Amino acid sequence: MNSLLTNQEMSxxxxxxxxxxxKDLGWHRKATRKxxxxxxxxxxxxxxxxxxxxxxxxxxxxxxxxxVSTLGSLGVSTNTHxxxxxxTSEKKWVNELLTYFGYPVFLGLSATYWxxxxxxxxxxxxxxxxxxxxxxxxxxxALNQEQVNQTSGISHLYYSKLQWLVFPFALALNSxxxxxxxxxxxxxxxxxxxxxxxxxxIDLGVLLLHWTVWIFLPMIFFPTxxxxxxxxxxxxxxxYAMYCAFAPAHYPVEAVCAQSHNTKADYLMRQTATTVNFxxxxxxxxxxxxxxxxxxxxxxxxxxxxxxxxxxxxxxxxCQKHGYPYRSxxxxxxxxxxxxxxxxxxxxxxxxEIFGHxxxxxxxxxxxxxx
Numbered sequence: 001m002n003s004l005l006t007n008q009e010m011s012x013x014x015x016x017x018x019x020x021x022x023k024d025l026g027w028h029r030k031a032t033r034k035x036x037x038x039x040x041x042x043x044x045x046x047x048x049x050x051x052x053x054x055x056x057x058x059x060x061x062x063x064x065x066x067x068v069s070t071l072g073s074l075g076v077s078t079n080t081h082x083x084x085x086x087x088t089s090e091k092k093w094v095n096e097l098l099t100y101f102g103y104p105v106f107l108g109l110s111a112t113y114w115x116x117x118x119x120x121x122x123x124x125x126x127x128x129x130x131x132x133x134x135x136x137x138x139x140x141x142a143l144n145q146e147q148v149n150q151t152s153g154i155s156h157l158y159y160s161k162l163q164w165l166v167f168p169f170a171l172a173l174n175s176x177x178x179x180x181x182x183x184x185x186x187x188x189x190x191x192x193x194x195x196x197x198x199x200x201x202i203d204l205g206v207l208l209l210h211w212t213v214w215i216f217l218p219m220i221f222f223p224t225x226x227x228x229x230x231x232x233x234x235x236x237x238x239x240y241a242m243y244c245a246f247a248p249a250h251y252p253v254e255a256v257c258a259q260s261h262n263t264k265a266d267y268l269m270r271q272t273a274t275t276v277n278f279x280x281x282x283x284x285x286x287x288x289x290x291x292x293x294x295x296x297x298x299x300x301x302x303x304x305x306x307x308x309x310x311x312x313x314x315x316x317x318x319c320q321k322h323g324y325p326y327r328s329x330x331x332x333x334x335x336x337x338x339x340x341x342x343x344x345x346x347x348x349x350x351x352x353e354i355f356g357h358x359x360x361x362x363x364x365x366x367x368x369x370x371x
Contacts, residue, residue, distance in 0.1 A: 129348060
């Protein structure tokens with residue numbers, strides 16, 4: 001135990017010097033105004049696109065309206081991701097208010113479920129099997145070879161040959177699946193006095209507000225079937241949009257998947273070996289609100305995402321100096337590889353420490369990713 005603590009302390013001590021440099025440059029300050037300004041733009045696009053869809057009778061214009069709305073909604077989602085890490089404002093209540101708005105009210109996703117699943121569980125141990133649920137979407141799809149090898153017969157045929165063809169169609173249901181998981185988590189905590197907290201009651205209230213705003217109130221003005229069809233369309237499109245923003249950081253084969261005992265591995269290695277960045281210029285930076293700089297985000301989740309492009313140069317140099325992986329892909333390549341991992345599931349590493357060996361390429365950057 002003492003040696004384990006020493007290893008972790010040494011790892012975090014290495015990071016502290018980089019953290020101090022970031023502080024000296026002033027990048028630790030919360031960029032509240034800029035993040036809120038970005039959120040307003042995203043909301044304008046999301047709601048403006050919906051208005052275009054409703055008002056227009058031209059099919060092509062309606063399609064354009066839904067595309068604009070989906071991109072705006074994606075921006076709201078990734079911007080809210082920053083708030084969920086308390087990186088938007090120095091005031092805790094501001095971050096929580098924005099999180100409750102962006103996830104439960106706007107998308108129907110339980111905030112307390114998100115905080116637990118993403119912040120508490122995923123962030124310390126990304127892509128660690130048996131710990132990070134984001135890396136485990138069984139029984140529907142297998143992301144790694146160990147999951148495939150545990151199957152036989154028809155199941156093995158499906159996971160090894162067919163799942164990648166099914167995935168693009170099944171992906172449309174992802175938003176609804178996350179909503180369902182969020183409700184299960186929330187209701188379980190509300191029923192148990194030992195688990196129940198005031199935040200769960202707040203979460204319940206804003207989730208009910210979501211249904212009021214997006215379902216019940218529109219039914220006053222539009223036919224029920226129209227309202228429900230639009231809701232299904234909106235959430236279905238968001239399934240694809242959020243996949244394009246959140247999957248590319250951990251699904252590609254470059255993002256190592258590791259066995260469960262690696263929760264005890266070097267903290268920095270645990271974050272950098274299992275994570276990749278992806279880029280596509282200003283559009284990607286604007287829509288993704290920092291999730292494209294996933295390595296920087298995993299090392300400094302409390303930092304406002306607007307600083308990540310500047311911080312990335314320091315982090316890249318730091319990884320080169322200390323022997324940690326630092327990989328960047330173009331956004332298109334990262335999305336493609338996130339799908340192709342279902343065609344050829346990636347191996348599971350037994351020991352993350354091997355990725356710090358000098359014979360393993362530490363820093364890779366695709367040409368498109370430099371832009």
